[in-house]
Amino acid sequence: MFPDSNNGYSYEDCQATADWLLAQAAVRPQVAIVCGSGMGGLADTLKDQVAFNYKDIPNFPLSTVPGHAGRLVFGTLKGRPCVCMQGRFHLYEGYPIQKITKPMRIFALLGVETVILTNAAGGLNQDFKVGDIMIIKNHINIAGFAGNHPLAGPNDDRFGVRFPCMSDAYDRDLQQLALDVGQELGYGDFLRDGVYCVVGGPSFETIAECRMLHKLGADAVGMSTVHETIVARHCGMRVFALSLITNKAVMEYDSEEKANHEEVLETSRVRASQLETFVSNLVSRIKPSKLSYS
Ligand SMILES: O=P(O)(O)O[C@@H]1C[C@H](O)[C@@H](CO)O1
Numbered sequence: 259m260f261p262d263s264n265n266g267y268s269y270e271d272c273q274a275t276a277d278w279l280l281a282q283a284a285v286r287p288q289v290a291i292v293c294g295s296g297m298g299g300l301a302d303t304l305k306d307q308v309a310f311n312y313k314d315i316p317n318f319p320l321s322t323v324p325g326h327a328g329r330l331v332f333g334t335l336k337g338r339p340c341v342c343m344q345g346r347f348h349l350y351e352g353y354p355i356q357k358i359t360k361p362m363r364i365f366a367l368l369g370v371e372t373v374i375l376t377n378a379a380g381g382l383n384q385d386f387k388v389g390d391i392m393i394i395k396n397h398i399n400i401a402g403f404a405g406n407h408p409l410a411g412p413n414d415d416r417f418g419v420r421f422p423c424m425s426d427a428y429d430r431d432l433q434q435l436a437l438d439v440g441q442e443l444g445y446g447d448f449l450r451d452g453v454y455c456v457v458g459g460p461s462f463e464t465i466a467e468c469r470m471l472h473k474l475g476a477d478a479v480g481m482s483t484v485h486e487t488i489v490a491r492h493c494g495m496r497v498f499a500l501s502l503i504t505n506k507a508v509m510e511y512d513s514e515e516k517a518n519h520e521e522v523l524e525t526s527r528v529r530a531s532q533l534e535t536f537v538s539n540l541v542s543r544i545k546p547s548k549l550s551y552s
């Protein structure tokens with residue numbers, strides 16, 4: 259069940275990729291941003307870019323999903339050094355769970371302190387509308403309960419402890435800061451907070467599954483983010499995460515609506531510029547020190 263030691267995502271493998279990146283890019287990122295489906299435009303807002311195609315980065319997975327370009331972009335956002343994944347990896351692409359989260363460990367070795375994760379998600383909360391931005395305050399990792407967990411296998415203490423706490427997975431100060439930034443930008447009408455539930459995908463949920471997830475306390479459902487959060491927290495980085503509600507989860511048996519990736523990408527396109535403003539303003543307000551916020 260557990261990967262062997264020569265798996266491509268050991269500490270030494272992550273260090274080798276981090277060293278390669280540090281030798282190529284002058285920027286020393288404090289913040290890492292992961293772009294959700296159709297949100298790659300966030301990466302284009304970085305100034306003084308140095309970008310790498312995933313295929314050219316040693317030991318890095320490849321993006322296979324439309325709306326995930328497959329580039330790692332270094333640069334600055336409002337003067338703050340950042341690195342941005344223009345495209346992430348998902349379990350349903352067939353990668354081992356340790357591989358889809360490997361970029362988090364590489365970020366930690368690059369010196370990143372804060373990770374901002376974005377995703378497209380289906381809205382389970384009946385008060386949510388398509389186009390809402392949900393600040394993730396907590397998650398439900400159903401597959402993780404059953405052992406499909408990114409930290410399964412031998413623990414390398416150089417990354418973090420064997421049994422990391424997840425009750426503080428999503429940084430509360432950053433959530434408050436994001437609410438403040440959203441209000442200041444006039445986004446209050448479409449800014450929410452809630453619980454994100456990850457499923458394996460790639461099929462969208464059945465009506466019965468949506469009803470079950472809603473009953474369990476999830477406000478939104480998606481296919482990413484949670485594994486990245488766990489690994490980022492394991493190696494000591496702060497996490498802020500948001501979902502763009504790209505579609506309403508279908509909850510009624512007489513509904514004619516059908517979830518589809520085109521709608522997901524279209525909603526991302528419509529909200530793209532507001533998301534970019536939101537994230538760049540948030541980044542500009544995160545202080546490098548682990549303790550202070552402006
Ligand atoms: O990378 P994210 O979580 O934004 O991607 C979501 C989940 C699936 O990959 C895809 C479904 O449309 O969007």
Ligand SMILES: Nc1nc2[nH]cnc2c(=O)[nH]1
Pocket residue numbers: 378379380381457459461462463479480481504505506507517522
């Ligand atoms: N699982 C899941 N992922 C999504 N990503 C965007 N929308 C959805 C959805 O409705 N369900």
